[in-house]
Every structure is written in C-alpha cells, then in structure tokens.
Amino acid sequence: MSNSKLKAGEVAGTYHVVEPLTEADIINLAKGFARRKLARGCKITQPSQAFEHLRLLLQDYEHEVFSVLFLDTQHRVIRFEEMFRGTIDTSSVYPREVLKAALTYNAAAVILVHNHPSGDPEPSDSDKRITQRLKEALGMMDIRVIDHVVVGSEGYTSFAETGYL
Template sequence: MTHSKLKAGEVAGTYHVTSPVTETDIITMAKRFARRKLAKGRKITQPAQVFEYLRLLLQDYEHEVFSVLFLDSQHRVIRFEELFRGTIDAASVYPREVLKAALAYNAAAVILVHNHPSGDPEPSDADRRITERLKEALGLMDIKVIDHIVVGSEGCKSFAELGYL
C-alpha cells in the first residue's frame, strides 16, 4: 500500500481515498494511525485513551505479546515496544529485561500491555502475579507502573480501573 491512495482532507483527522483500496490496505492504514497515536510525545491521561489503538495493534496475534508503553514524568509517550512473544496462552516476562528497557529509555512510568489470543481480556492470576513482580522491580528505581492493560477481541481490561494496582 502506498501513501498515494490517501490524501489529507480539509478538516484535521479526515482523509480522502484517492484510489481503490483492499481490506489489507485499510487494516495497514489503521495500524499505522494507531502507532502514530502511541508515538513519542503523546500524553496519556487515562487508560481508555489508548484502548482502541492497543486493540487494533494486538488483538489479531495468535500468540501472546507483552508490550510496554514507556512514559516520561508527564506521562508522555517515550516509546511503545513489544518486549516478549509467547505461545497461544502465555508469554514469559522477565522483570530484569523490562527494567533494563525502562532505564535505557529513561522512563519515569510505564503502562504494561499484553494480549489474550482467546479474545477474553479478563486478567488471569498469572497476569496479576507478574504485575506485582514488575511493580516491585520497577519501583526500586522509582519507575511507576500506572496500569497493566489486557487486550482481547472482546475489549480491554485495565488493572487500574479494576483496582488491582
């Protein structure tokens, strides 16, 4: 797909399709826009702001993917990165690697994100345990875990909104 199929409209955030597009083109464009919404400098004030972008990026994987939104002290995005890939129902997450990446990006806070290929975004006991371990490890370096979002085709669940953090 080329950018020539899309032209900016007169109103900000609107576009005109200038030539025929396939479903794949549309999905590719949507994912590109979602990544842009999670781009460096974008301020995240509440989890629901990023739900639709994360769903678009993660819901179609057939395996678990554990990602992190690294944020500065004003909760602006430094980087969104997929750190671990797993199987259909689990991903090994290593707190040391998450901490290393957070320090490398000089993050003050993080939003943890992973998908459930089953489609059900309900957090598991294992999800809660790894969140506690990450909160503990990152907390030692004064990096705040502000949320852990589980993405499924049925929606997203926020640990912060569920009262788990």
C-alpha cells in the same frame, strides 16, 4: 501499502479515498494511525486514551505478545516496545529486562499491555502475579506502573480500572 490511496481532507484528521482500498489496506492504515498515536512525544493524560490503539496493534496476534509503553514524567510517550512473545496462551515475562529497558529509556512511568489470543481479555492469576512483580521491581527505581491492559478481540481489561493495580 502507502498512504498514496488517501488524500488529507480540509479538516484535520480527515481523509479522502483516492484509490480503491482492500480490507487489508484499511487494517494496515488503522495500525499505522495507532502507531502514530503512540509515537514519541504524544501525551497520555488518561490510560484509556491508549486502550483502543493498543488493542488494534495487538489483538490479531495468534500468540501472546507482552509490550510496554514507556512514559516520561509528563506521561508523554518515549517508546512503545513489544518485549516478549509467547505461545497461544502464555508469554514469559522477565522483570529484569523490563526494568533494564525502562532505565535505558529513562522512563518515569510505564503502561504494561499484552494480548490474549483467545479474545477474552479477562486477566489470569499469572497476569496478576507478573503485574505485581513488575510493580515491585520498577518501583524500586521510582518507575510507576500506571496500568496493565489485557487486550483481546472481545475488548480490553484495565488493571487500574478494575482495581487489580
């Protein structure tokens, strides 16, 4: 669906609907806006800025998806990448591949994010273990793990906010 069904409003960030929209159209538009908020060069001054966008992009998957938001030294987005796909309740995450991507993008920091298809964003023990392994691996190259966010239809959990990180 294109943005032809919308027309920019007079105030920045506002739009007028010029054609009827389906629920699917609205969801696709929202995901497009979320991707733009996480586009290259956008500055993330607080991880909470990214939470709702990440939630919107990942909450509807029927399988786990582990993604990384790569940031520069000023916490501007370099790239948002879905790195690993799993099953309904687990995803294999390989620290070597995350480190390799972070070095390729010359990232100074990362925000880790994955979804829980069950809807419950409570981190598992496995989530906590992989976060620690990633923090250690990336830390050896002076790449900071700012947060790990678990998203679900019931909300999100921030490792930084809850003290897990």
